[in-house]
Amino acid sequence: MTTGHDAVHDEGLGLDPDDHDRAAAELGRFLATYESGLAERPLVPAVDRAALGSLLDPPPEVGVGVAGLFRDVEERVLPWSTAVSHPRFLAYVLGPPTGIGPYAEAVAARLNQNCNFWQLSPAASVIERSLLDWLAGLFGLGAAGGIFTGGGSMATLSALCAAVADRRPDFRERGLQGGSRPLVVYTSQEAHRSVDKAAALLGIGLDNVRHIPADDRFAMRPDLLAEAVHTDRAAGREPCCVVATAGTITTGAVDPLDEIADLCAAEDLWLHVDGAYGALFALVPEVRARFAACSRADSVTLDPHKLLFAPLEAGCLLVRDAEKLRRAHAFSSSYLTVADDPLMRDFMDFGPQLSRDFKAFKVWAALRTFGVERFRTALRRTLALAAYLGERVEAEPGLELMTPVTLTAVCLRLVDATDARHTEVLHQLAADGTALLGPASLSGRTAVRACVTNHRTSRDDIDVVVDRLAQLARADQ
Numbered sequence: 001m002t003t004g005h006d007a008v009h010d011e012g013l014g015l016d017p018d019d020h021d022r023a024a025a026e027l028g029r030f031l032a033t034y035e036s037g038l039a040e041r042p043l044v045p046a047v048d049r050a051a052l053g054s055l056l057d058p059p060p061e062v063g064v065g066v067a068g069l070f071r072d073v074e075e076r077v078l079p080w081s082t083a084v085s086h087p088r089f090l091a092y093v094l095g096p097p098t099g100i101g102p103y104a105e106a107v108a109a110r111l112n113q114n115c116n117f118w119q120l121s122p123a124a125s126v127i128e129r130s131l132l133d134w135l136a137g138l139f140g141l142g143a144a145g146g147i148f149t150g151g152g153s154m155a156t157l158s159a160l161c162a163a164v165a166d167r168r169p170d171f172r173e174r175g176l177q178g179g180s181r182p183l184v185v186y187t188s189q190e191a192h193r194s195v196d197k198a199a200a201l202l203g204i205g206l207d208n209v210r211h212i213p214a215d216d217r218f219a220m221r222p223d224l225l226a227e228a229v230h231t232d233r234a235a236g237r238e239p240c241c242v243v244a245t246a247g248t249i250t251t252g253a254v255d256p257l258d259e260i261a262d263l264c265a266a267e268d269l270w271l272h273v274d275g276a277y278g279a280l281f282a283l284v285p286e287v288r289a290r291f292a293a294c295s296r297a298d299s300v301t302l303d304p305h306k307l308l309f310a311p312l313e314a315g316c317l318l319v320r321d322a323e324k325l326r327r328a329h330a331f332s333s334s335y336l337t338v339a340d341d342p343l344m345r346d347f348m349d350f351g352p353q354l355s356r357d358f359k360a361f362k363v364w365a366a367l368r369t370f371g372v373e374r375f376r377t378a379l380r381r382t383l384a385l386a387a388y389l390g391e392r393v394e395a396e397p398g399l400e401l402m403t404p405v406t407l408t409a410v411c412l413r414l415v416d417a418t419d420a421r422h423t424e425v426l427h428q429l430a431a432d433g434t435a436l437l438g439p440a441s442l443s444g445r446t447a448v449r450a451c452v453t454n455h456r457t458s459r460d461d462i463d464v465v466v467d468r469l470a471q472l473a474r475a476d477q
């Protein structure tokens with residue numbers, strides 16, 4: 001005879017103590033062996049359509065159990081997953097998560113805090129706020145508020161929303177349908193596509209986004225920015241916001257933030273700094289000065305899932321006048337009763353989401369576990385490795401740098417090779433397991449881009465990549 005207790009258990013969605021132990025052991029083993037075996041893993045899985053097709057199977061009526069699930073991970077998921085944490089995965093800006101990151105995700109999932117209003121998640125509310133305070137301090141935006149987001153794109157979307165709502169107090173009621181003059185957003189030709197995307201989603205319209213040309217170091221030209229603002233005003237349009245970039249995605253160029261801030265002050269424009277890739281290098285004293293003018297911005301986008309090595313997703317938006325962010329996003333509601341408290345934040349009022357996960361926890365957990373100095377050291381290392389990569393490329397007669405290395409993104413070409421040959425070289429490097437590099441387009445030419453965002457990459461890894469590139473370049477001569 002089964003007891004009522006057993007019956008509930010058999011049909012339930014919890015784990016019994018044995019399964020808890022099994023899951024913990026399997027998880028620990030998976031994480032440890034994944035980490036130690038990384039350098040031997042293929043960078044990019046050979047796509048096996050039959051194997052991937054089997055993942056289309058509908059869920060089973062009777063489950064496979066804990067051990068079965070971890071077998072699935074090993075046999076059906078892991079082999080077809082890109083090894084983004086491999087030390088020679090140098091495409092995009094995508095670092096490996098810290099070792100504690102996956103465990104922190106598990107804790108956050110267990111607590112399952114809904115970070116919408118503080119009574120529902122008091123510790124989470126204060127932890128998210130404490131990180132925002134710390135980051136605001138880092139950028140000289142001491143009194144700023146903000147929110148953790150799903151990434152840099154979402155942060156920039158909310159920043160532009162705040163900028164528009166600030167410019168048009170009736171934006172919430174009338175949208176941009178009021179028939180008044182079109183608002184114009186300025187950014188550079190090297191800006192991330194998330195700026196265009198935000199402008200499109202907010203109804204600003206891509207026709208009202210100006211992509212200001214860059215100088216020969218790929219930073220925005222402030223003289224041409226000023227000209228564009230004046231031209232739009234003269235034509236009856238309404239300049240609204242400038243999105244400057246602190247570390248462009250392709251080359252790591254930092255726009256002249258001080259000059260742009262001067263212009264924004266003179267022209268009464270909202271200054272947003274997209275620091276998703278580069279701004280967190282401000283943690284490193286040697287390069288901090290380049291980001292000092294973030295202190296003059298109205299808002300700043302950061303991406304802890306890049307330079308703070310948080311597992312995806314963790315973006316962050318800082319806004320100098322948090323009230324402006326709140327006015328753009330807060331809606332009172334009948335079933336949520338909240339009371340203001342100086343210690344707490346109701347984060348639902350600072351972004352588009354209501355139910356929100358506890359993203360700040362994995363960032364906080366890693367900073368607690370390792371301490372800030374270790375992050376500083378990791379970032380300093382990536383900067384040094386990128387500089388070393390640049391030096392090695394310059395010393396190779398068959399290779400050329402397309403622009404001096406500023407942060408950790410390095411763009412290079414094989415001397416005299418066609419664009420098509422560059423694409424071929426990228427495939428070759430991936431296929432022979434040397435490295436995954438990215439393509440980049442610079443001044444209309446195709447480049448090979450290597451971005452060091454991995455705290456595990458070593459000088460030996462850089463040598464492997466440059467030696468192979470030099471060998472391929474020699475084969476062309």
Ligand SMILES: *Cc1c(COP(=O)(O)O)cnc(C)c1O
Nearest residue numbers: 151152153154192194249276277
């Ligand atoms: C990565 C990046 C973004 C987009 O951020 P997501 O987190 O991918 O949404 C925007 N701008 C720059 C400069 C970036 O490097």
